[in-house]
Amino acid sequence: MPHPRPTRTALALAAVALLASATAACGDAGGLRGAGATPTAVSPEKLWPDLPAASSPAFDIDEVNTEVVKGIAVPADDLHRVDPVEVVRREIAAHPGDYAGSEAPYRETADRIADCDESGPGRPPCPVLRPYYRDLTGDGRDELTLGFRQLPGDLTAVRVYTVDKHRLVQVMGWEDAVSAVELAGRSVIIRSPSEVAGYEYRLQWTWDQDQRAMLLTHDEMVRTQGRGGGRTRPPRSTSTSGASPSASVSGR
Template sequence: MNRLRFRVRAGVRTTLPLLALVPLLAGCGDTGGLVSAGTTPTASGPVHLWPDRRGASVPPADPGGAPPEYVKGIPAVHDQDVHAVDPVALVQAELQAHPNTVSGADGMPPRTAAAITACAKHGDEGDEEPESCPVLKPYYRDLTGNGKDELIVGIEFPDKMMSVRVYTADPDGRLNRIMATTETVISVELAGGDVILRVPSGNRGYELITAWSWDEKQLTMLPTREQIVRVPGNPQGQGPGQGQGPGSREPAPVPVRP
């Protein structure tokens, strides 16, 4: 009899934990419980089409940026402080060093060059810079990571074109131009150490965004990333980027340069 009682009690003890799990399992389908997400789709990797075809050879890429160039005719920059540099006098000095140049990094339309020559320098007493001066307000940002600001200059060209130039000063006080590009510009932005240009794309309803970054090996700013950005709701008859607010662009990144 004692052996029988022992067996019954042992059976009860092993059954109770199983019964306690029943409410937990029954509650899995309740609100707040675990819910199935459905069937997981099968992952598919990229497929190389025509693997036996011999592809074209790709030559080394052109850096695409302007080589660094020291600006002549500008006084030495003390302590690499580009804030002391007059942007109008700077662009005028470049015009004098490269007269009658209409293409390339120093290229400038004759009409714009004449207007810049007529601009008053900021340091001239009694003179005020005319509103028609193509040299825009300068901006400053440390783009090279050396703890010193670089000077960012914009020059308005006809037909919404714009020359964007960046200058840095070396420890010897020489002013060095490390970026010069001319584009039909929608907008120019600064993000971290990048100068970002938005320009109309060749495809209707899209913009091309190019980020220029400092390259320590070539000691210049290079276009390092490009994206094609769709402009939603672009009305008929308007080019890319026209009539759009700053928050109306929907990015669809297409990396061109990694």
């Protein structure tokens, strides 16, 4: 015997029940909720519109600073085969005013560089820190990020090297008191303590293909979870220094 066809009323009731069930399920999963009033967007206001525009920088902050490291070969253009300690030794030799003589500010760095070959129990640690390798230029080959302690004092020098025309080229340099150094994408990020409690300096260098160098793309003071303090960042230079512990050079 065939089943009786449902009446239009029955179908309508079933549809209402189904819709109510679906609505309840959506509500359980989280529906749209109001976020409150949205602040009105305010466009930037240009100050002193009649002020003549500057045509040249007032201060030289070495925006683009590259230097060929003389006397260092790069076998097969592979920076993994370059001795980081020898790279630092070349920099020390090229800047005797900073490292040579009793009045040189970083004379102890030069004195301790010999310990990099003989570090061990009872000997001062090598001022050259562990090297890091990452492709920062996007050419498929690793660059060398190198750090070494500027002694005596509480500074760390951070350098980035690449290979250009089979030569070792420094494409970034900075020295400062350093809280942390990070590699992110094609950028080097350096964090330094501030004398303002709860804040730190955050500087970021990013590879620029046109300039063939790491450019300082961000320079800001940011909030931290802890407390800042220790020292004020010196005027901009082409290197950064920091307070990271000395360590012997190790491999990748």
